[in-house]
Amino acid sequence: MTADTVSGRWQADLMAGAVVAVLLIPQSLAYALLAGLPPQVGLYASLLPLLAYAALGSSPVLGLGPVAVLALMIAQALAGLPAGVSAEAGALVLAAEVGLLLALAALLRLDALASLLSVPALRGFETGATLMIAASQLPVLLGSAATGATLPGLALATAQAGIQPLSLAWGGAAVALLLLSRRAGSRMLARLAPLLLLLGAMGLSAFTPAARGVAQVGALPQLSLPLGLPLLDGALWLQLLPSAALVALMGFVSSLAVAESLAQRRGEKLLPAAEMRGLAAANLVAAVTGGMPVAGSFSRSILLHEAGSRSRWALVFVAGFMALAMLLLAGPLAHLPKPVLAATIVVAVLGGVSLRPYREAWRYARAEGLLMAAVTAAVLLWSVGAALALGVVGSIALLIQRTAQPHVARIGRVPGTQHYRNLERYAVECRPEVVGLRIDESLVFTNARGLADVVLAHVRAHRASVGEPRRVLMLMAPVNHIDVSGLTALEELHAALRAEGLWLELSEVKGPVLDRLKAVGWLERHDVSLYLSHHEGIQAGEHDLRPSLADMDAPGQL
Incomplete structure (x- = not known):
């Protein structure tokens, strides 16, 4: 210098x-x-x-x-x-x-x-x-x-x-x-x-x-x-x-x-x-x-x-x-x-x-706009301490409310590409033998309990509109963390799909998440296939010789 x-x-x-x-x-x-x-x-x-x-x-x-x-x-x-x-x-x-x-x-x-x-x-x-x-x-x-x-x-x-x-x-x-x-x-x-x-x-x-x-x-x-x-x-x-x-x-x-x-x-x-x-x-x-x-x-x-x-x-x-x-x-x-x-x-x-911040918050997310207005009113009509406490509690409550139900989207292939998007937003192709899903958030104690119900609802919708599936392939790229509650939810989902005669498979699992699953031998114990890309997992169905679970003699053959 x-x-x-x-x-x-x-x-x-x-x-x-x-x-x-x-x-x-x-x-x-x-x-x-x-x-x-x-x-x-x-x-x-x-x-x-x-x-x-x-x-x-x-x-x-x-x-x-x-x-x-x-x-x-x-x-x-x-x-x-x-x-x-x-x-x-x-x-x-x-x-x-x-x-x-x-x-x-x-x-x-x-x-x-x-x-x-x-x-x-x-x-x-x-x-x-x-x-x-x-x-x-x-x-x-x-x-x-x-x-x-x-x-x-x-x-x-x-x-x-x-x-x-x-x-x-x-x-x-x-x-x-x-x-x-x-x-x-x-x-x-x-x-x-x-x-x-x-x-x-x-x-x-x-x-x-x-x-x-x-x-x-x-x-x-x-x-x-x-x-x-x-x-x-x-x-x-x-x-x-x-x-x-x-x-x-x-x-x-x-x-x-x-x-x-x-x-x-x-x-x-x-x-x-x-x-x-x-x-x-x-x-x-x-x-x-x-x-x-x-x-x-x-x-x-x-x-x-x-x-x-x-x-x-x-x-x-x-x-x-x-x-x-x-x-x-x-x-x-x-x-x-x-x-x-x-x-x-x-x-x-x-x-x-x-x-302006109130108008923008109201248009973007009404719950957060209401929180902003409520905190302002608390300062003016109650006390500074009460307003600050309301802000902290309200922020945490909104976070829990947003994550209480895991967002799972049913996805299909954009024609002519290897990209997969939400079928409610795009014109996509879906294969009858596989239900493609994407989990859009980490699986933690606040949202894990509802995972099986959400996935099974998508399976029923797939049966009604596309055909009888044999596999459920979940795109895990957005999942940054799975805690013990999330792991338990995955096990419950595996059991629920097995009862429906379906295989559970995962694609694009992030390294830190995969390390934790491997540390407890979860994939091997439940015979869950893992794919590097979601497209690879979808295409694997063409050569998959595994029988349907419904055609197997007993669950113990897994």
């Missing part, structure tokens, strides 16, 4: 770090307040945790730090803290538990946990959380002290608390300016607008009486990293553990989804296990440096990618610029009107809301 190349990479990472730090400053403040924490907690979570991820993670563009969805989950987790325990102390315990759970999962190589939440469930959760986040900021925009964990409760509390016109004016003006910056056509202006708006609002509030009567962030404590262990209270740790597990699962799944999508765009290889280790380290560091649980942000990750980030050094530069901002902005931040900060949250999160 030449010196110019190295210099170019450093410059790209430095520029990407500066651009993302501009976005991260207002988001860190806003998401900390959204979680019910002092604003400086968001800044602390944006410093050393980034360095921990940079050391152990694998993505050069994952924008780590406080995120909106986790902020909402954190707020609900901290809502029931025991008397005498501050929200800051609870957030540190929560971050420590998230880090330890992810570290344990990484040690046990459980990065496959990301598959527990299907894409429809994840998108439904994110959309619901986004809408709930925006709704939670409406009272701040209106100058109301109303709070609520669900949409109906929040609406009722806001209606009872009333509105402050001056706060509404500040918040409405901030929303309008942010929307205008997005429509101006300049991507750079849209990125800088939140920071410029916060700086302008701080100046206007500090030097004019225009913000008198409007809630402000207030004086911040000295911004120095409060190093130390989280509160060691067994009862508190036990109380927050279920919430920590949900935050850990959601943080890892969403971070991995963002990192994988960008890795595909960049043609890079992502290591899920390394991502889990990096996320675990970042949360553990947040727990001892006054922070809050952190994860990857889609908006900041996209920004890192578009700004030209080449390596994880970009995150180091983000942390450096954040430290500089902490030193320079501690005083002015006290004058920041809260409605303006709420406006940056509302505009940022609602910008990513779209009904």
Whole structure:
């Protein structure tokens, strides 16, 4: 690598770090307040945790730090803290538990946990959380002290608390300016607008009486990293553990989804296990440096990618610029009107809301579309934890439902070729003496019980439409795995076909599956013929001198 190349990479990472730090400053403040924490907690979570991820993670563009969805989950987790325990102390315990759970999962190589939440469930959760986040900021925009964990409760509390016109004016003006910056056509202006708006609002509030009567962030404590262990209270740790597990699962799944999508765009290889280790380290560091649980942000990750980030050094530069901002902005931040900060949250999160995934899911697979909508409704009307649990359970239930009945297609030869296709979809040729079938999925405990019934139904259909068969030849190419339940189902199928006077034969069995069958001598024990290709198996009928089972004296002659 030449010196110019190295210099170019450093410059790209430095520029990407500066651009993302501009976005991260207002988001860190806003998401900390959204979680019910002092604003400086968001800044602390944006410093050393980034360095921990940079050391152990694998993505050069994952924008780590406080995120909106986790902020909402954190707020609900901290809502029931025991008397005498501050929200800051609870957030540190929560971050420590998230880090330890992810570290344990990484040690046990459980990065496959990301598959527990299907894409429809994840998108439904994110959309619901986004809408709930925006709704939670409406009272701040209106100058109301109303709070609520669900949409109906929040609406009722806001209606009872009333509105402050001056706060509404500040918040409405901030929303309008942010929307205008997005429509101006300049991507750079849209990125800088939140920071410029916060700086302008701080100046206007500090030097004019225009913000008198409007809630402000207030004086911040000295911004120095409060190093130390989280509160060691067994009862508190036990109380927050279920919430920590949900935050850990959601943080890892969403971070991995963002990192994988960008890795595909960049043609890079992502290591899920390394991502889990990096996320675990970042949360553990947040727990001892006054922070809050952190994860990857889609908006900041996209920004890192578009700004030209080449390596994880970009995150180091983000942390450096954040430290500089902490030193320079501690005083002015006290004058920041809260409605303006709420406006940056509302505009940022609602910008990513779209009904298109719901329409596409409904058209493609209605059950998954319903799951997406149900998870969104659960976030808005029930709770974040219940919605996440519904997403996991629903994803697993749909998987079981799809695999509960093995799909077996009756196939025939496409005329003039050696290709075999489903006779319900193509005009094919079928030979009367052999029933050609194709099993389209692995044979496992969820679907194995129905195998014999499905095959016998196809045999009866073949007799009625083509002729009396002597053999059943099953194309096994799509079968990647046969567990013990599947092996038992094959034995039951063999016995059922034998009772019908038919031979069972297999074609195109994959190597790993064949190794397992040979290990127990299954093919030899049941006298099952095996063919390298399905066409070879069909043609073998022309020279097959084996008698029909119905013509044999006794089954023992097999």
